[in-house]
Amino acid sequence: DAGITQSPRHKVTETGTPVTLRCHQTENHRYMYWYRQDPGHGLRLIHYSYGVKDTDKGEVSDGYSVSRSKTEDFLLTLESATSSQTSVYFCAISEGQKNQPQHFGDGTRLSIL
Amino acid sequence: AQKVTQAQTEISVVEKEDVTLDCVYETRDTTYYLFWYKQPPSGELVFLIRRNSFDEQNEISGRYSWNFQKSTSSFNFTITASQVVDSAVYFCALSERNGANNLFFGTGTRLTVIP
Numbered sequence: 001d002a003g004i005t006q007s008p009r010h011k012v013t014e015t016g017t018p019v020t021l022r023c024h025q026t027e028n029h030r031y032m033y034w035y036r037q038d039p040g041h042g043l044r045l046i047h048y049s050y051g052v053k054d055t056d057k058g059e060v061s062d063g064y065s066v067s068r069s070k071t072e073d074f075l076l077t078l079e080s081a082t083s084s085q086t087s088v089y090f091c092a093i094s095e096g097q098k099n100q101p102q103h104f105g106d107g108t109r110l111s112i113l
Numbered sequence: 114a115q116k117v118t119q120a121q122t123e124i125s126v127v128e129k130e131d132v133t134l135d136c137v138y139e140t141r142d143t144t145y146y147l148f149w150y151k152q153p154p155s156g157e158l159v160f161l162i163r164r165n166s167f168d169e170q171n172e173i174s175g176r177y178s179w180n181f182q183k184s185t186s187s188f189n190f191t192i193t194a195s196q197v198v199d200s201a202v203y204f205c206a207l208s209e210r211n212g213a214n215n216l217f218f219g220t221g222t223r224l225t226v227i228p
Binding site for chain 2: 058
C-alpha cells in the first residue's frame with residue numbers, strides 16, 4: 001500500500017467553523033491532490049500540488065484553501081465550513097512524471113451540521 | 114472539455130457470471146490516459162489499470178480484461194466469472210497530457226455480485 005495517511009478519519013463540526021484536513025505521505029512523491037466524493041458526482045478535484053509551495057485550483061476549489069510547506073504534507077482548509085462541504089475527502093499522490101497513476105488515502109468523512 | 118460517462122449506475126449479477134462495465138470518454142487532447150479504480154465497501158480506492166491513448170491493445174489480468182476502442186471513445190472493463198469479492202463501485206477516469214495531471218472521474222458503477 002502507498003504510504004498515505006489522512007487525518008482525521010472522521011469529523012463532525014458546525015457550520016462556520018474552520019476545519020483542516022491533513023494528508024501525509026512517506027513516498028516522497030511530487031504530486032499531491034485533494035478530491036471530494038459525493039453521490040452522483042464521482043470524485044472531483046479540489047486543489048493539487050506539484051511541489052513544495054506550488055499549488056493550483058481544481059474543479060471545485062471555492063471555499064477551500066491548501067498549503068504544502070513540506071514534501072510529505074498537504075493540508076486542506078475549509079475557512080468557514082458550510083453544510084454543502086459535507087463529503088468524503090480523499091488525498092492522492094503520484095510520482096514526478098505526469099499522468100502516472102494516483103494512489104489514494106483511506107479518506108476523511110466530514111459532516112458539517 | 115473532458116468528460117467521462119459511466120451510464121450504468123448499478124449492476125447486479127449472480128456469482129460466476131461475466132459482467133462488463135462501460136466507460137465512454139470525451140477529450141480534445143490527442144494524448145491522454147485512461148484509468149480504472151475499484152472502491153470496495155470498505156471505502157478505499159484501489160488502482161486497477163492505466164492505458165495511454167496510443168496503446169489500443171486489449172489487456173488481461175487474471176479475471177479482469179479491458180477493451181480500449183478509440184473509434185468509439187470507450188474503455189470497457191470486463192470481469193469474467195465474477196466473485197462476491199468483486200462487489201464494489203468501479204470508477205473510470207481520464208487524464209490529459211496537456212492538462213493539470215488531475216483525474217476526471219466518471220460517476221461510478223456499483224457492482225453487486227450475488228452468491
